[in-house]
Amino acid sequence: MVSAAQASVNEAPLIRVRGLANRFGQHRVHEALDLDLYPGEILGVVGGSGTGKSVLLRSIVGLLRPSAGSIEVFGEDLQRLSAVERSRVERRFGVLFQRGALFTSLTLAENVALPLIEHIGLSRRDAEVLAQVKLALAGLPVEAARQYPAELSGGMIKRAALARALALDPEVLFLDEPTAGLDPIGAAAFDRLIMTLRDALGLSIFLVTHDLDTLYTACDRVAVLSQRRVLVANRLDVVASTDDDWIRDYFHGPRGRAAHRAAHDGKEA
Numbered sequence: 001m002v003s004a005a006q007a008s009v010n011e012a013p014l015i016r017v018r019g020l021a022n023r024f025g026q027h028r029v030h031e032a033l034d035l036d037l038y039p040g041e042i043l044g045v046v047g048g049s050g051t052g053k054s055v056l057l058r059s060i061v062g063l064l065r066p067s068a069g070s071i072e073v074f075g076e077d078l079q080r081l082s083a084v085e086r087s088r089v090e091r092r093f094g095v096l097f098q099r100g101a102l103f104t105s106l107t108l109a110e111n112v113a114l115p116l117i118e119h120i121g122l123s124r125r126d127a128e129v130l131a132q133v134k135l136a137l138a139g140l141p142v143e144a145a146r147q148y149p150a151e152l153s154g155g156m157i158k159r160a161a162l163a164r165a166l167a168l169d170p171e172v173l174f175l176d177e178p179t180a181g182l183d184p185i186g187a188a189a190f191d192r193l194i195m196t197l198r199d200a201l202g203l204s205i206f207l208v209t210h211d212l213d214t215l216y217t218a219c220d221r222v223a224v225l226s227q228r229r230v231l232v233a234n235r236l237d238v239v240a241s242t243d244d245d246w247i248r249d250y251f252h253g254p255r256g257r258a259a260h261r262a263a264h265d266g267k268e269a
């Protein structure tokens with residue numbers, strides 16, 4: 001059987017990055033970086049610390065202007081669009097940042113309602129009703145809507161930030177280390193939630209992670225950043241057998257072997 005994710009790589013990519021360069025002064029983070037995101041896939045983006053995973057994410061979502069190269073999104077070159085056209089394209093993205101980035105003085109419902117009020121012009125009342133639907137979609141109990149971020153566990157904060165990323169019904173979701181700081185059970189539950197949402201909402205997902213379990217359980221393809229570019233982007237088994245020191249240490253070290261075993265046992269159970 002061909003899964004939806006395998007079939008999708010035969011379609012045109014939703015995001016097409018070509019020849020991307022990002023430099024900060026003398027520091028060259030990316031050079032000649034190419035990467036595609038296909039419809040309906042969960043793409044895991046991995047690499048050593050400082051290889052530029054977050055910088056890549058920020059370039060694609062329009063928070064950082066690249067030094068060179070092109071980023072085509074939904075068939076349009078971001079660099080060539082006017083500010084108004086860019087924000088129309090960027091509205092089709094949902095982003096979950098590494099630290100959640102919720103407003104601490106607002107309840108969860110108010111946090112999620114904010115983009116609905118600002119971007120769609122919903123009344124506060126309607127936005128908060130819709131926010132409760134998004135919070136439920138992210139797996140939070142009804143009473144969480146009235147709580148403030150300081151009252152929540154790390155896992156609940158991630159879910160609330162996910163609800164906010166889903167507020168405007170995005171087509172592409174960008175997640176920057178969504179399971180960082182969660183315990184293994186919380187992280188596994190979050191992985192399942194991401195897969196469920198992809199299937200239910202038809203999302204395409206760009207997922208920056210260090211979490212090997214997430215790669216094995218949730219990702220259709222994995223892209224490895226190394227030497228300022230994407231070294232390989234493919235199915236996990238192909239990536240794991242690529243001849244490269246970092247890949248060998250990462251996928252075939254003790255943690256990599258444990259994640260592989262757990263994924264394998266899970267499929268057999």
Ligand SMILES: Nc1ncnc2c1ncn2[C@@H]1O[C@H](COP(=O)(O)OP(=O)(O)OP(=O)(O)O)[C@@H](O)[C@H]1O
Pocket residue numbers: 024029047048049050051052053054055056
């Ligand atoms: N605004 C900036 N100004 C200068 N340097 C920056 C800026 N943003 C990122 N960098 C540098 O770019 C490099 C890549 O950073 P980035 O946060 O993308 O790495 P990463 O792969 O996501 O790392 P980690 O896995 O540790 O989160 C780092 O050396 C960082 O210091």
